[in-house]
Amino acid sequence: MxxxxxxxxxxxxxxCADRDWSQFxxxxxxxxxxxxxxxxVLELFQWTKDNQAKQGKEEEMxxxxxxxLYWLIMLSNHYSIDLVAALDKKMDKNEEKYPIxxxxxxxxxxxxx
Amino acid sequence: MxxxxxxxxxxxxxxCADRDWSQFxxxxxxxxxxxxxxxxVLELFQWTKDNQAKQGKEEEMxxxxxxxLYWLIMLSNHYSIDLVAALDKKMDKNEEKYPIxxxxxxxxxxxxx
Amino acid sequence: MxxxxxxxxxxxxxxCADRDWSQFxxxxxxxxxxxxxxxxVLELFQWTKDNQAKQGKEEEMxxxxxxxLYWLIMLSNHYSIDLVAALDKKMDKNEEKYPIxxxxxxxxxxxxx
Amino acid sequence: MxxxxxxxxxxxxxxCADRDWSQFxxxxxxxxxxxxxxxxVLELFQWTKDNQAKQGKEEEMxxxxxxxLYWLIMLSNHYSIDLVAALDKKMDKNEEKYPIxxxxxxxxxxxxx
Numbered sequence: 001m002x003x004x005x006x007x008x009x010x011x012x013x014x015x016c017a018d019r020d021w022s023q024f025x026x027x028x029x030x031x032x033x034x035x036x037x038x039x040x041v042l043e044l045f046q047w048t049k050d051n052q053a054k055q056g057k058e059e060e061m062x063x064x065x066x067x068x069l070y071w072l073i074m075l076s077n078h079y080s081i082d083l084v085a086a087l088d089k090k091m092d093k094n095e096e097k098y099p100i101x102x103x104x105x106x107x108x109x110x111x112x113x
Numbered sequence: 114m115x116x117x118x119x120x121x122x123x124x125x126x127x128x129c130a131d132r133d134w135s136q137f138x139x140x141x142x143x144x145x146x147x148x149x150x151x152x153x154v155l156e157l158f159q160w161t162k163d164n165q166a167k168q169g170k171e172e173e174m175x176x177x178x179x180x181x182l183y184w185l186i187m188l189s190n191h192y193s194i195d196l197v198a199a200l201d202k203k204m205d206k207n208e209e210k211y212p213i214x215x216x217x218x219x220x221x222x223x224x225x226x
Numbered sequence: 227m228x229x230x231x232x233x234x235x236x237x238x239x240x241x242c243a244d245r246d247w248s249q250f251x252x253x254x255x256x257x258x259x260x261x262x263x264x265x266x267v268l269e270l271f272q273w274t275k276d277n278q279a280k281q282g283k284e285e286e287m288x289x290x291x292x293x294x295l296y297w298l299i300m301l302s303n304h305y306s307i308d309l310v311a312a313l314d315k316k317m318d319k320n321e322e323k324y325p326i327x328x329x330x331x332x333x334x335x336x337x338x339x
Numbered sequence: 340m341x342x343x344x345x346x347x348x349x350x351x352x353x354x355c356a357d358r359d360w361s362q363f364x365x366x367x368x369x370x371x372x373x374x375x376x377x378x379x380v381l382e383l384f385q386w387t388k389d390n391q392a393k394q395g396k397e398e399e400m401x402x403x404x405x406x407x408l409y410w411l412i413m414l415s416n417h418y419s420i421d422l423v424a425a426l427d428k429k430m431d432k433n434e435e436k437y438p439i440x441x442x443x444x445x446x447x448x449x450x451x452x
Contacts, residue, residue, distance in 0.1 A: 005118035008201050015204065019211060020218045026164035029386050031155045034181070035261065036385065038151035039378040041188070042144045046375065047333065047368050051139035051275060058192070065189055066200040068147070072185065075154070076178055079171070087179040087186075088121050091128065098132060105133045107273065142273050148374065149272065152265040159262065160255050160446065162390060220386065231344035234427050241430060245437060246444045252390035257381045260407070264377035267414070268370045277365035287418055292426040294373070294411055301380070302404055305397070313405040313412075314347050317354060324358060331359045 005084060012073055027078045034071040040064045118197060125186055140191050147184035153177045231310060238299055253304050260297040266290045344423060351412055366417050373410040379403045 016022060041064045044053045053061060076083040097110035106113065129135060154177045157166045166174060189196040210223040219226065242248060267290045270279045279287060302309040323336035332339065355361060380403045383392045392400060415422040436449035445452065 005197050008197050008204070011201070011204055015208065018213050019216045021216075021220075023218075024220045024386065026388070027166055028158045028161065028164040029388075031158050031166075032258075032381060032385050035148075035151045035155045036378055036382055038148045038181075039375055042148045042371060043375055045141045045144050046371050047363065048141065049277060049365070049368075051141040053140060053144075061192055062194050062199045063203065065185060065194060065196060066203045068151075068181070068185055069196055069200045070203070072178060072181055079174055081175050081178060083178060083182055084118050084121050086175045087182045088124070090176065090179045090183070091121070091124055094128065100131050103132045103134075105136075107134075107137045137273065139275070142275075145268060145272050145371075149265055149269055152262055155258060156262055159258050160250065162252065162255075164388060231423050234423050234430070237427070237430055241433065244439050245442045247442075247446075249444075250446045253392060254384045254387065254390040257384050257392075261374075261377045261381045264374045264407075268374045271367045271370050274367065277367040279366055279370075284418070288420050288425045289429065291411060291415055291420060291422060292429045294377075294407070295422055295426045296429070298404060298407055298411065305400055307401050307404060309404060309408055310344050310347050312401045313408045314350070316402065316405045316409070317347070317350055320354065326357050329358045329360075331362075333360075333363045 009073055009077070012070070013077060016074075025074060025078065027075060030071055030075045030078060034068065034075060037064065037067040037071055041068060122186055122190070125183070126190065129187075138187060138191065140188060143184055143188045143191060147181065147188060150177065150180040150184055154181060235299055235303070238296070239303060242300075251300060251304065253301060256297055256301045256304060260294065260301060263290065263293040263297055267294060348412055348416070351409070352416060355413075364413060364417065366414060369410055369414045369417060373407065373414060376403065376406040376410055380407060 016025070041061070044057050044061055044064065046054075048054055073083065076086075098113070102113045103110075129138070154174075157170045157174055157177065159167075161167055186196065189199075211226070215226045216223075242251070267287070270283045270287055270290065272280075274280055299309065302312075324339070328339045329336075355364070380400070383396045383400055383403065385393075387393055412422065415425075437452070441452045442449075
């Protein structure tokens with residue numbers, strides 16, 4: 001329960017290796033799969049008027065977000081990208097681009113602050 | 114360096130809280146942002162013929178995958194979903210649906226194995 | 227002005243033929259381009275709260291919708307699909323699936339009417 | 340058969356008006372529907388290695404492309420955009436940006452020709 005990210009990543013790598021699936025997993029098709037799963041998340045919001053998801057979709061939401069993470073990890077592994085480190089580094093830049101005193105309560109882009 | 118997932122998630126929550134941004138982050142717009150970033154990943158493969166990304170896009174790839182993770186975490190947090198646990202649970206099902214002896218070397222869907 | 231669809235399609239075919247571009251236009255990349263342009267349309271609605279597009283985007287909207295049509299026509303031509311006839315045929319089915327007396331004022335799916 | 344675009348558009352407008360559906364068709368949800376249908380086209384290419392669609396999907400291809408056109412027309416009508424005229428105008432620019440003598444046989448972007 002609440003298994004950590006590295007252990008999960010290791011499990012996914014082993015899952016694919018055990019099944020000899022790397023032959024199918026070229027990066028272009030991984031990127032398409034990522035895009036398709038992101039669309040399935042979006043579909044949970046189709047036709048709502050209040051900026052919320054459709055009602056009664058809690059379990060599906062969990063499943064679809066997990067699917068996006070799956071392909072995101074697969075694609076990162078293909079390129080030997082440390083996903084968590086990559087976003088952590090990006091947060092360094094975000095914190096610089098959006099200083100608290102300027103960005104607080106504003107939805108402006110950093111170059112318009 | 115190689116900061117863990119929980120610490121990264123905490124950093125993102127603090128980043129948004131410090132800037133009072135939750136007012137902008139309704140889930141439908143988060144889902145749209147997730148979809149748009151997944152498309153930016155896909156764009157790195159536009160017009161290639163060999164199922165690989167365009168050349169010289171290593172840094173962009175890292176950045177775009179990080180962006181997808183950012184919105185994925187934001188959306189998960191909105192619904193108080195433990196993303197890592199959700200995918201870990203899904204892997205339980207995947208391992209059942211795709212037993213090694215049947216799935217090895219096959220690209221068939223589980224219901225066609 | 228208000229040129230008809232067949233003339234437009236002919237113009238697009240000639241445009242590509244004159245430039246010897248069919249070698250680049252495999253259908254998978256056309257489908258990716260279609261998806262990417264649809265995402266650019268969606269981007270015009272990112273972060274709005276009222277289900278409308280961002281303000282001042284009238285010209286961009288026109289341009290992005292035209293781009294979607296361009297790739298839609300390219301992909302249809304690749305498969306020798308008569309796009310207008312295909313949708314017209316689909317409307318036959320839609321009219322059957324959603325009889326006026328049942329569907330009027332309802333957002334239910336046809337199988338829930 | 341091979342009904343023209345204007346007649347098709349008129350049919351779609353009448354189809355929605357007869358069912359009093361405009362109340363559901365805010366433009367943001369139309370744009371989401373457009374994006375989702377473009378993803379369904381892309382799905383027909385998931386996991387192929389040769390840049391072609393999966394085999395035996397001819398009828399689905401026709402249906403999915405028709406669905407994209409449906410939402411494209413719906414969104415254009417919402418903004419009173421003449422879709423055919425918009426793309427025709429865009430072709431004027433394309434022909435200027437890609438002069439035949441420079442663009443022939445080249446996949447370079449216009450600013451790199």
